[in-house]
Amino acid sequence: MLTTPSVRVIAPQELSPVLAVLDEDPVANAFVTARVLDSRLEPPFLGGEMWGHYRQGRLTALCYAGANLVPIQADDEAVLAFAARARAQGRRCSSIVGPVPATARLWSLLEPHWGPAREVRRRQPLLATRSVPPEVAPDPEVRRMRKDEMPLVLPAAVDMFTEEVGISPLDAEDGGLTYQARVAEIVGAGRCFARVEDGRVVFKAEIGAVTPQCCQLQGVWTAPDRRGEGLATRGLATVLRHALTETAPLVSLYANDFNAPALAVYRRLGFTEVGALMSVLF
Incomplete structure (x- = not known):
């Protein structure tokens, strides 16, 4: 069993713990969750790698590394580890996107190596609804x-x-x-x-x-x-x-x-x- 924090590429056999981490915030993590469910973490279909951060042998955070680099449920320790792996690998993504705190910290660590960015959008409200107001008429066309x-x-x-x-x-x-x-x-x-x-x-x-x-x-x-x-x-x-x-x-x-x-x-x-x-x- 791993006893110190570490990061490694996740295998398809770890689908259940990966989904458990993603389910901690199903709205913010919807894009990655959909990709994981569709691919079952099989590399040819995932469109990239899924990095896992482990503490005392338990999966605590994820980072999807594909066309987008996406930190998931990542605290500062996990972000530091993901940034180190990303720097070692070199930039392969066209964007970094994720919850503000983790993404801002990740970018602060990667900017000296990957910057400058073409554009940084520091806050994009994440919105959700379970219904449509009845007073808003739909467009039949x-x-x-x-x-x-x-x-x-x-x-x-x-x-x-x-x-x-x-x-x-x-x-x-x-x-x-x-x-x-x-x-x-x-x-x-x-x-x-x-x-x-x-x-x-x-x-x-x-x-x-x-x-x-x-x-x-x-x-x-x-x-x-x-x-x-x-x-x-x-x-x-x-x-x-x-x-x-x-x-x-x-x-x-x-x-x-x-x-x-x-x-x-x-x-x-x-x-x-x-x-x-x-x-x-x-």
Whole structure:
């Protein structure tokens, strides 16, 4: 048995203790939990490594090291250990994202080696709801997109990503193939919803990570020339009803603290703050 704190890559046989750690905060950890449930921690499907921090032989914290570096339930001792492993391995991720305290500390340790970042978003409210206010009317024109409608969805998805992240996913080294595959996966799973007018998407939102406890909305976007008309409020009311009825008992999302219009929409829809995340973008 291990008697001193240590970090190592977790094996698929440790699925149960990993899920126990993730369940300590099912909303904040939804993205990683969904990835773990889908892959069962099998390396070809996990999309990266899962590092475990052990104290007295017991798993106490995790860090997902894939396209994102994500500290999970990590106290200062665990963050120090994860930072040391990340420095030794070198940066392979495109972002660091996670709860504010652990992510801020992790970035403070990695910035001298990995910095500067392209952008640091120090506080992104994590919001959740279990219902849709009855006074908010859903948009009957918002519907689930079909697999054959990828040519409609992709331009809106690329515009949303570019506006949100600051760079186009099509400028990636693979020409955007990985991004397009992710969009196709969401559409194929029936988790992309949109309002289409005259052959173009004017509003869209996706149900991203899904776990037994909750699901996470992502890719919420309204065409710039249609903003201010209430499309997002009514459209999200439709998506929320689908999500709560068909997917999970709780719906979450996170937003930038400087995006006042989006936060106002989410509050109007009954979302309340349950935590805060931080993102470091490279």
